Amino acid sequence: xxxxxxxxxxxxxxxxxxxxxxxxxxxxxxxxxxxxxxxxxxxxxxxxxxxxxxxxxxxxxxxxxxxxxxxxxxxxxxxxxxxxxxxxxxxxxxxxxxxxxxxxxxxxxxxxxxxxxxxxxxxxxxxxxxxxxxxxxxxxxxxxxxxxxxxxxxxxxxxxxxxxxxxxxxxxxxxxxxxxxxxxxxxxxxxxxxxxxxxxxxxxxxxxxxxxxxxxxxxxxxxxxxxxxxxxxxxxxxxxxxxxxxxxxxxxxxxxxxxxxxxxxxxxxxxxxxxxxxxxxxxxxxxxxxxxxxxxxxxxxxxxxxxxxxxxxxxxxxxxxxxxxxxxxxxxxxxxxxxxxxxxx
Amino acid sequence: xxxxxxxxxxxxxxxxxxxxxxxxxxxxxxxxxxxxxxxxxxxxxxxxxxxxxxxxxxxxxxxxxxxxxxxxxxxxxxxxxxxxxxxxxxxxxxxxxxxxxxxxxxxxxxxxxxxxxxxxxxxxxxxxxxxxxxxxxxxxxxxxxxxxxxxxxxxxxxxxxxxxxxxxxxxxxxxxxxxxxxxxxxxxxxxxxxxxxxxxxxxxxxxxxxxxxxxxxxxxxxxxxxxxxxxxxxxxxxxxxxxxxxxxxxxxxxxxxxxxxxxxxxxxxxxxxxxxxxxxxxxxxxxxxxxxxxxxxxxxxxxxxxxxxxxxxxxxxxxxxxxxxxxxxxxxxxxxxxxxxxxxx
Numbered sequence: 001x002x003x004x005x006x007x008x009x010x011x012x013x014x015x016x017x018x019x020x021x022x023x024x025x026x027x028x029x030x031x032x033x034x035x036x037x038x039x040x041x042x043x044x045x046x047x048x049x050x051x052x053x054x055x056x057x058x059x060x061x062x063x064x065x066x067x068x069x070x071x072x073x074x075x076x077x078x079x080x081x082x083x084x085x086x087x088x089x090x091x092x093x094x095x096x097x098x099x100x101x102x103x104x105x106x107x108x109x110x111x112x113x114x115x116x117x118x119x120x121x122x123x124x125x126x127x128x129x130x131x132x133x134x135x136x137x138x139x140x141x142x143x144x145x146x147x148x149x150x151x152x153x154x155x156x157x158x159x160x161x162x163x164x165x166x167x168x169x170x171x172x173x174x175x176x177x178x179x180x181x182x183x184x185x186x187x188x189x190x191x192x193x194x195x196x197x198x199x200x201x202x203x204x205x206x207x208x209x210x211x212x213x214x215x216x217x218x219x220x221x222x223x224x225x226x227x228x229x230x231x232x233x234x235x236x237x238x239x240x241x242x243x244x245x246x247x248x249x250x251x252x253x254x255x256x257x258x259x260x261x262x263x264x265x266x267x268x269x270x271x272x273x274x275x276x277x278x279x280x281x282x283x284x285x286x287x288x289x290x291x292x293x294x295x296x297x298x299x300x301x302x303x304x305x306x307x308x309x310x311x312x313x314x315x316x317x318x319x320x321x322x323x324x325x326x327x328x329x330x331x332x333x334x335x336x337x338x339x340x341x342x343x344x345x
Numbered sequence: 346x347x348x349x350x351x352x353x354x355x356x357x358x359x360x361x362x363x364x365x366x367x368x369x370x371x372x373x374x375x376x377x378x379x380x381x382x383x384x385x386x387x388x389x390x391x392x393x394x395x396x397x398x399x400x401x402x403x404x405x406x407x408x409x410x411x412x413x414x415x416x417x418x419x420x421x422x423x424x425x426x427x428x429x430x431x432x433x434x435x436x437x438x439x440x441x442x443x444x445x446x447x448x449x450x451x452x453x454x455x456x457x458x459x460x461x462x463x464x465x466x467x468x469x470x471x472x473x474x475x476x477x478x479x480x481x482x483x484x485x486x487x488x489x490x491x492x493x494x495x496x497x498x499x500x501x502x503x504x505x506x507x508x509x510x511x512x513x514x515x516x517x518x519x520x521x522x523x524x525x526x527x528x529x530x531x532x533x534x535x536x537x538x539x540x541x542x543x544x545x546x547x548x549x550x551x552x553x554x555x556x557x558x559x560x561x562x563x564x565x566x567x568x569x570x571x572x573x574x575x576x577x578x579x580x581x582x583x584x585x586x587x588x589x590x591x592x593x594x595x596x597x598x599x600x601x602x603x604x605x606x607x608x609x610x611x612x613x614x615x616x617x618x619x620x621x622x623x624x625x626x627x628x629x630x631x632x633x634x635x636x637x638x639x640x641x642x643x644x645x646x647x648x649x650x651x652x653x654x655x656x657x658x659x660x661x662x663x664x665x666x667x668x669x670x671x672x673x674x675x676x677x678x679x680x681x682x683x684x685x686x687x688x689x690x
Contacts, residue, residue, distance in 0.1 A: 020616065020637060023540030025550055027400055028616050028637035031376070055372055118675025123476075125466070127478035143675055195368030196680040205370055244418060271365065271373050291636040292373035330463025330488060335541040 014048030015342040018299040020327070022336035027221065029341065032272070034287035037212035041186075044308070046209065046285060047343040053187075053205030055083035055195055059269030060211070061148050062088045062218060062235050063184050067176040068151045069231035073158030077107040085245040086147030086237040087154075090268060092096045092248025093122025093131075095143040095155030100245065101141045101199045108157035109204050115140035116167045117149045117199040124248045145199035147245075152177075152201075174202060179208055181206075184224065185214035198270060208286040211275055215284030219265070219277035220239055231268035236265050236279065252298050256305075259318045268294065272300040281310045295338055299323065303340040359393030359635050360687040363644040365672070367681035374686065375641030377617070379632035381653055382557035386531075389628060389653070391554065392688040396531075398550030399633045400540055404614030405556070406493050407433045407563065407580050408529050412521040414576035418503030422452040427444035429583040431492030431662075435613060437485040437593025438467025438476075445590065446486045448558045455500035460485035461512045462494045462544040476607060490544035492590075497522075504539045508668035512545045519547060526551075529569065530559035550643045553631040556620055560629030564610070564622035581610050581624065589657075597643050597667065601650075609650055613639065619646040621625040626655045642684055644668065648685040 013031075020028040033048025043050075063088040074084060083146050090096035096322035105111055115189075118135075122128040124146045131138060140146060147315070149166075152173045166173045169191075182189050187210040199204035206214075220237070221229030232240050239246050243257035246267070253266050265277040272289030274297040285304050289296035302322035326334040340344075358376075365373040369448070378393025388395075410432040413419050426448050444460035450456055466491045467473040476483060484604060485491060486557075494511075497518045498671035501508035511518045514536075527534050532555040550557075561567075563581070566574030584591050587603035592613070598611050610622040617634030619642040630649050634641035647667035671679040 022400060022548075023550070024537075025400070025540070028635060029658050030636045048479075115674070118677070121470070125473075128470075129466075129474065132474035132477040133480060135478060137476070139483075192369075195370070195372075196674065196678065198674045198680070200398060200674055200676050200678065203367075205368070211408065257470070260364070260670050290373065291375050291634075291638055291641070293636055296636070328543055329541065329543045330465050331461070332463070333541065333545065335543065 003045065012299050015339065017047070017289075017342050017344050018111075018296040018338060019341040020336050020338050027336065028204045031290040031295055032287055032296055032300055033208055033290075034285070034300050034304060035208045035212040036283055036285050036304055037209060037216050038282055039216040039220045039284075041215075045304070050208040050212075053207050054191055054202045054273060055203045055205050055271065055315075056211060056275070057197060057203055057271060057273050058145070059213075059267050059273045059275040059286070060181060061090065062239070062265065062267060063181050064148060065151055065235055066179050066180040066184070066228060066231050068155045069234055070227045071155060071159055071176070073155045075100065076158045077154050077250065079104060081238045081243050082245050084235060084243040087151030088235060088267065089147045089148060089246045090144045091245065092124025092251060093127045093144065093230070094124055094248050095127075095137065095246065097147065098247070099145040101150045102250075103225055104147070106152045108150075108230045110153055110157065110163070112139055112141050113303030114153050114163055115143070115146060115147045115149050117143040117157075119143055126249065141198060147155065149199065163250065173208055177204070178204070180228070184217055185210040185229070208288060210283040215275050215277040215286060216282060217277040217284070218322035219284055220282045222282070236277065238261065239265060255301070256319070256322055260305075260315065263315075264309065264312065266301060268297065268303070272297040274298065276301050276305060278305065278309055281308060283308055299325070299338060299340050300344060304345040349575065356506065362571050362634075362687050362689050363391070364686040365681050365683050366587050372681065375638055376635040377632055377641055378421045378553055378635075378643050379649060380553045380557040382554060382561050382629050383627055384558075384565045384629075388554065390649070395553040395557075398538055398552050399618060400548045400550050400616065401556060401620070402542060402548055402614030402616060402618050403435045403490070404612050404618045404620040404631070405559075406435065406528060407584070407610065408526050408559065409493060409522045409614060410496055410580055411525040413500045413527070413577050415572045416500060416504055416521070418500045421503045422499050424452065424499065426583045427587050427590050428492075430587040432496030433580060433584055433593045433612065435489045436492060436590065437471045437596060438458040438470025438483070438489065439469055439593050440472075442492065442590065442593070443486045443489060445601070446495045446626040447469055448494070449499055449524055453495075454500065454510070455498055457486050459486055459498050460488070460491060462490045462587040464488055468601055469596075471594065476586070479636060486539050488544060492657065494544065506656055510615060513601045514539065514547045523547070523549070526559075527571070529562055530555040553633060556631035557629040558596070560610075560622040560631065561627060562629070564624040564629055565627045567627070570682075582621065584610060601647070601664070601667055605650075607661065608656065608660075609654065611646060611650070617642040619643065621646050621650060622669060623650065623654055628653055644670070644683060644685050645664060645689060648689040664683040
C-alpha cells in the first residue's frame with residue numbers, strides 16, 4: 001500500500017461531536033462530520049468536512065438492495081417482506097436471520113455454498129452463545145451480511161446471470177448495484193474511490209453530503225425514476241415493519257426503528273458511518289466518526305433525528321436514551337455518560 | 346451530572362497518532378497523547394497534552410498490586426507467581442484464570458461470594474463460547490478484574506482487615522492502593538480526580554506524564570522505597586514469566602510480552618489508556634487515545650516500544666505486526682491497514 005501524502009494523513013480536524021463524561025471529567029471525545037440534506041440537494045445542516053469521500057460500508061445496504069426489487073427479481077422469486085428487510089440487514093445471526101437467508105437462497109434454487117461473504121460468529125452475543133451451546137460453528141449464513149449476499153444471488157438467478165463471482169466489481173450484479181448507488185447519491189463511483197468491504201464486495205468512498213442527499217431521495221422518491229422510487233418505498237416499508245430483522249435484539253437500528261416505525265429508517269455501517277432517512281420531513285442524514293467508533297456514530301445520528309424529526313414530545317422522549325446514553329459498570333451502576341457535544345450538544 | 350464548561354468539552358486537540366488506510370484512502374484517524382519518561386522524571390518524548398489528567402483504569406493494575414506484595418500478604422498466604430500475575434491482569438476468563446482467582450480466594454479463606462466486581466461473560470471469545478457450550482453462565486470469577494479483586498481480598502485477610510466493602514474509596518484496602526499509586530506516579534489523588542471504574546473500584550485521573558514517570562520507577566525501582574522497588578521487580582518478573590495470565594490467548598499484552606519477555610511490561614486500560622515499562626532502558630510509557638479506542642492505544646504503545654526499546658533487529662521485526670496491523674475481512678483478505686501516524690509515523 002503506497003504511502004499517502006502527509007496532508008491527507010492528518011487532515012481530519014472535524015469538531016468534537018460526542019463525549020464520554022466520567023466523574024466530572026470529559027474522559028474521551030469523538031470527532032466527526034455529518035450532513036442533513038433534502039431531496040433537492042439543499043444542505044439543511046452540516047458540520048465537519050462533508051465533501052471528503054468516506055467508505056459507506058453497510059450504511060447503504062438499502063441502496064444496494066434496490067436492483068433486487070426494481071428488476072422484478074424479488075417478485076419473480078416470491079421474496080417475503082421479511083426477506084426484503086434481511087437484504088438490507090447487518091443482522092445478529094439469530095435463528096430467524098439465518099432461516100430467512102437460507103430461504104432466500106432456496107427460492108433462487110441455491111444453498112449457502114454459493115455465498116462469498118465468508119463466515120463469522122454471530123454479531124449478536126446471545127446468538128453466538130446459543131450456537132456454541134448447540135456445539136455448532138458459524139457458516140456463511142451467520143455472516144451479518146448474508147441477507148445482502150442472498151439478495152445478490154437472488155437478483156442474479158432471477159435475471160438469468162451466473163451468480164458465481166458476484167462480489168467482483170465487474171460482475172453484472174455489482175455493476176447494477178453500483179449504478180443504483182451512483183444514481184441515488186449522485187456520486188461518481190470508480191476504481192479510484194473503491195476499496196474492499198468486510199464481506200468482500202466493493203465499498204465506495206462517497207461524500208457525506210451525497211450520502212445524505214441519496215437518503216433524502218430514498219426517503220421521498222423525489223429525483224428517482226418511478227420504478228426506483230417504488231422500490232425505495234417498498235424497502236422502507238419492509239424494514240419499518242420488521243426492525244428486528246435489520247439488526248437484532250438490543251441493537252441500535254432495531255431499537256430505534258421499533259420506537260419510530262416508518263418515521264425513520266436508520267442503518268449503521270462499519271468504521272463509524274451511519275445513514276438515515278426521515279420520510280415525514282423529507283430529509284436524508286449521513287455521519288462519519290473520524291475514529292470509526294460505532295458509539296459516536298450512534299450518538300450523532302440519534303441527535304440529528306431528534307433535532308430534525310418533527311416528532312411530538314412523547315417520541316422525542318423515547319429517543320432520548322439513544323442520544324445520551326448511561327454507561328453502566330458490571331454491577332449495573334451508571335459510571336459514565338456518552339452524550340452529544342459541540343454542534344450536536 | 347453537571348454540564349461541563351465549554352472549553353473543557355472541546356479541548357482535546359491532540360495530534361493524529363494512528364490511522365486506518367483502506368484502498369488508497371485514510372478511512373479513520375485516531376488522535377492521542379503520550380509520554381515517555383525516565384525514572385528521574387525527564388520527558389524523553391511527548392506528544393499531545395500529557396498534563397491533562399486521564400482516568401488510568403486497568404493500565405495501572407500492576408501499581409494497584411504493590412500493597413499485596415510489599416505488605417507481606419502474598420507471602421503470608423503463599424500466593425504463587427501465577428497468582429501474582431493474575432492480580433495485575435485484565436484476563437480473558439479462560440479456565441486457568443478462573444481457577445487461579447478461585448485459588449487465591451481459597452488461600453484467604455474466602456470464596457467468590459466476597460468479590461464485589463460484578464459478573465460478565467469472559468472477555469475471551471473462545472472462553473465465552475466454551476462457557477456457553479458447557480451450559481453455564483458467568484460469575485464474578487469470570488470478570489476480567491477478578492484477579493485484582495482477589496488480590497484486594499488477600500491483602501485484607503492477610504493483614505486482618507474485614508474485606509467487605511473493599512471497593513469503597515475509604516476502605517483500608519483502597520487507601521493503601523491509592524497511597525501506592527500516589528507515591529509511584531507522584532500525582533495527587535483525591536475526590537476531585539476520582540471516578541468509578543467498570544469493576545466498581547475508584548479510578549483516578551492522572552496526567553500521562555506522571556503515569557509514564559511512575560512506570561519508569563516501576564521499571565527500575567529508582568525513586569521507590571526498597572520494599573516497593575522489590576515488590577515492583579517481583580511483579581514484573583511474575584508477569585514476564587506468565588504473559589498468558591495477564592490477558593489471554595491472542596490479546597495484545599499477552600502476545601507482546603510473549604515476544605519480549607522481561608524486556609517490556611505492557612498493560613491496557615479501558616477507554617484507550619495504555620502503560621508500559623522498559624526496564625532495560627529505564628523508561629516508562631503512557632498513552633491515551635482521545636476517543637477511547639483500544640486499537641489506537643495499542644498502535645501507540647507498540648510504536649513507542651519499538652522506538653525506545655533498544656532491541657536488536659530481530660525483536661524489532663517480531664514487534665512489527667503490533668505496530669502496523671493488517672485488517673483482514675471474513676474471507677481472510679487484508680482489506681485495510683491500521684498504522685501509526687503523525688508523531689509516531
